Amino acid sequence: MGTDLDWLRAFEAVYGQRIRDNKCCATAVARMAGLQTPEGAPDLIRAKAIATFSRTGKVPDSLLGAPDRSPTAGPIGKRPKNVSAVEIQDLKEGKTVASKGQRIKTLEGLLAAAEVDPSVWVVTKSVINKWDGFIKTKSGKTRTVPLWQVKAWIARKPEFLKAPVQPVRHIPRKPSKPSKESTSTCVVIPDSQNGYRIHSQHKDRWEPIHDRRAWDLAVQLCQREQPEEIILLGDMLDLAPVGRWPIDNSVMGTTYTTMHELHWWIGQLRQAAPSARIRYLEGNHEHRIRRQLLDNMREMSGLRPVTDPDGPELVSIPRLLGLKDLDVEYIGGYPGAETWLWSKVRVLHGSTAKRGSGATVGSLIKDANASLIMGHIHRLELCGKTVTTAQGQATYYAMSPGCICRIDGVVPGSDPKRNWQQGLGIVRRTKRGKILMSLLPIAHGEMVHNGDLLSGSSRIEDIRKATGHKWL
Ligand SMILES: [Fe+2]
Ligand SMILES: [Fe+2]
Numbered sequence: 001m002g003t004d005l006d007w008l009r010a011f012e013a014v015y016g017q018r019i020r021d022n023k024c025c026a027t028a029v030a031r032m033a034g035l036q037t038p039e040g041a042p043d044l045i046r047a048k049a050i051a052t053f054s055r056t057g058k059v060p061d062s063l064l065g066a067p068d069r070s071p072t073a074g075p076i077g078k079r080p081k082n083v084s085a086v087e088i089q090d091l092k093e094g095k096t097v098a099s100k101g102q103r104i105k106t107l108e109g110l111l112a113a114a115e116v117d118p119s120v121w122v123v124t125k126s127v128i129n130k131w132d133g134f135i136k137t138k139s140g141k142t143r144t145v146p147l148w149q150v151k152a153w154i155a156r157k158p159e160f161l162k163a164p165v166q167p168v169r170h171i172p173r174k175p176s177k178p179s180k181e182s183t184s185t186c187v188v189i190p191d192s193q194n195g196y197r198i199h200s201q202h203k204d205r206w207e208p209i210h211d212r213r214a215w216d217l218a219v220q221l222c223q224r225e226q227p228e229e230i231i232l233l234g235d236m237l238d239l240a241p242v243g244r245w246p247i248d249n250s251v252m253g254t255t256y257t258t259m260h261e262l263h264w265w266i267g268q269l270r271q272a273a274p275s276a277r278i279r280y281l282e283g284n285h286e287h288r289i290r291r292q293l294l295d296n297m298r299e300m301s302g303l304r305p306v307t308d309p310d311g312p313e314l315v316s317i318p319r320l321l322g323l324k325d326l327d328v329e330y331i332g333g334y335p336g337a338e339t340w341l342w343s344k345v346r347v348l349h350g351s352t353a354k355r356g357s358g359a360t361v362g363s364l365i366k367d368a369n370a371s372l373i374m375g376h377i378h379r380l381e382l383c384g385k386t387v388t389t390a391q392g393q394a395t396y397y398a399m400s401p402g403c404i405c406r407i408d409g410v411v412p413g414s415d416p417k418r419n420w421q422q423g424l425g426i427v428r429r430t431k432r433g434k435i436l437m438s439l440l441p442i443a444h445g446e447m448v449h450n451g452d453l454l455s456g457s458s459r460i461e462d463i464r465k466a467t468g469h470k471w472l
Contacts, residue, residue: 008053010142014134016054026051031131034100034147086114094124094155102145105130110150122161126152181431186229186341188425189218189269190375193285193405194262195238195412196472197250204471206254208261209238209411212463213445213456214404214422215265220454221424221440221447223272229341230269230276233375233401234283234334234349236262237317240412242288247412259320260467268459270326278328279339283349283375286317287334341373342429350374350400357419358383361398371397371435373427378403378420382439397437401425404442 015032018024024032029051030042037043053059086104089096097114104110107126111118133147192210199205222230237258240251269278293301293315303314312318318330331337338348346368353376354360361381364372368385381400386393402423409416422442429435440447445456464472 005059008050008059010134010136011050012054014142014144019051019054024051029054034131034133086110088114091153094121094153096151096153098149098151100147100149102147104150105148107150107152110152116152116154119162120157121154122157124153124155126150183431184229184342184429185225185227186231186427187218187222187225187227187273188231188233188347188373188399188401188427189236189404190233190401190423190425191235191283191378191403191405192262192265193235193238193403193411194265195240195251195258196254197410197412198252198254200250206257206471207410208472209406211404211406211422211445211456212458212460214442215268216456216459217442217445217447217454218404218424219265219268219272220456221426221449222269222276224449225426226273227276227426230273230278231339231341231347231373232266232278232280232328233347233373234281234337235285235375235403235405236266236280236283237285238405238411239285239288242292243412244288244291251412257467257469257472260469261463261472263321263326264463264466266321266323266326266328270328278326279347280317280323280328280330281339281347281349281375282317282330282332282334282337284334284351286332289315289317289320290332341427342433342435344371344429344433344435345427346370346372348372348374350376353377357381361400365396365398368396368398371437373399373401373425373437375400375403378405378407378418380421380423380439380441382437397435399425399427399437399439401439402441 011033015029019029019032022028026044026047027042030036030044030047033047033050035043035046085101086097086099089098097110097116099110099113104113105128107123107128111123127149128151129149131147132144134142134144136142192215194208194210196206196208199207239255239258240247241253241255266278266280269276290301300315301313304311305314312324312330317332318324318328323330331339334349335351338346341347350360350364352360352364352374354363357379358381360377360379361374361383364374365383365385377400379400380402382397384395384397386395388394402421404422404424405411407414407418407420407422409418414420424440424442424447426438426440427435428437440449442456447454447456460472464470
């Protein structure tokens with residue numbers, strides 16, 4: 001007891017003021033005193049008693065007669081100088097190695113002192129703590145010394161860590177063989193805005209507002225792909241003379257020739273892919289004819305020739321373009337006109353246009369619960385959305401394949417600074433029903449398809465010959 005009292009007074013001389021000033025908690029006092037229970041936790045009972053002594057000067061009963069401090073606990077008392085006891089305990093998986101004292105300050109030092117064989121053991125966790133302890137010198141004075149607790153959890157090294165490391169060997173990849181699994185393909189042809197402007201002085205000079213080289217690339221693509229499906233995404237006619245707003249005279253009188261040339265181009269698609277199903281979606285520009293009828297000649301709307309009561313309406317795009325002769329299905333009813341590809345991809349011309357590249361498909365995909373393709377914005381945009389359902393993950397895509405009209409400002413209502421791009425779209429469905437979409441940008445009449453650079457031709461001589469319109 002006497003020894004404990006001496007120790008307590010010595011402790012009070014060094015730490016008492018700090019305990020009082022900082023109102024140290026029992027855990028902090030236990031740490032200063034190096035007191036631990038046999039289980040390794042801070043010995044709070046004795047720490048509280050020490051704190052009471054520091055604050056009141058009275059020796060609490062709980063301290064007197066208390067069991068001796070653990071031999072490894074703390075820096076206090078007459079411990080041999082510069083000696084750290086290394087304790088090793090077995091765990092269910094591995095061991096702990098721990099030391100306290102002045103000598104061992106690092107993990108490496110601890111492992112060396114415990115003679116841990118690094119070829120057999122691996123450290124999974126470690127802690128290092130430092131605090132001030134104090135000891136009595138030979139002359140009976142007390143001085144503070146830094147003390148360290150170093151503890152490591154070690155486990156037997158797994159086999160893969162024992163395996164020798166070998167340099168990486170670079171093995172060349174064998175050329176891959178394309179899967180024999182067949183895919184269904186659809187070529188998507190967006191807004192061509194077919195039409196002309198007639199020169200104000202030279203009435204025999206007609207400038208197309210559609211891009212014939214881009215049209216020719218669409219034909220070449222259909223020839224190369226032999227798709228099951230071709231979709232004309234709407235606004236294949238500009239119909240500026242039929243618009244609601246006043247227009248300049250340069251477009252007047254061009255509609256008939258426009259129909260002729262567009263019929264020829266669609267005929268080229270039919271020849272390029274004879275077995276393809278071709279669908280033509282109504283866009284807001286085709287819708288101009290129906291709207292004019294409803295606004296100004298309602299009685300004409302829905303009329304059919306008496307000799308062909310089951311055919312298309314008299315004044316309608318399918319009839320004017322002769323789509324039946326080309327075996328092309330027309331899907332009218334803009335803005336509600338839409339169709340589905342393989343029951344998986346919603347296809348529509350669209351009426352939404354957001355400012356900025358990527359903004360429109362980005363906005364449409366937010367609420368989409370299927371993949372979709374749209375035209376109308378004349379911009380190349382493609383994005384995806386992956387959702388988690390009860391059946392697992394599903395990814396939807398939204399694509400706008402741009403346009404094949406001219407983008408240099410010649411299209412009525414546009415200017416050369418418009419953010420438009422030319423392109424075509426390809427959609428594929430794998431045998432297992434997966435949908436894959438890709439954009440094929442067109443730049444200055446050129447496009448890359450399957451690694452080949454393709455050049456578009458205006459086909460002007462062919463068009464003149466085929467339509468008889470020599471002024472084109
Ligand atoms: Fe449009
Ligand atoms: Fe358009």
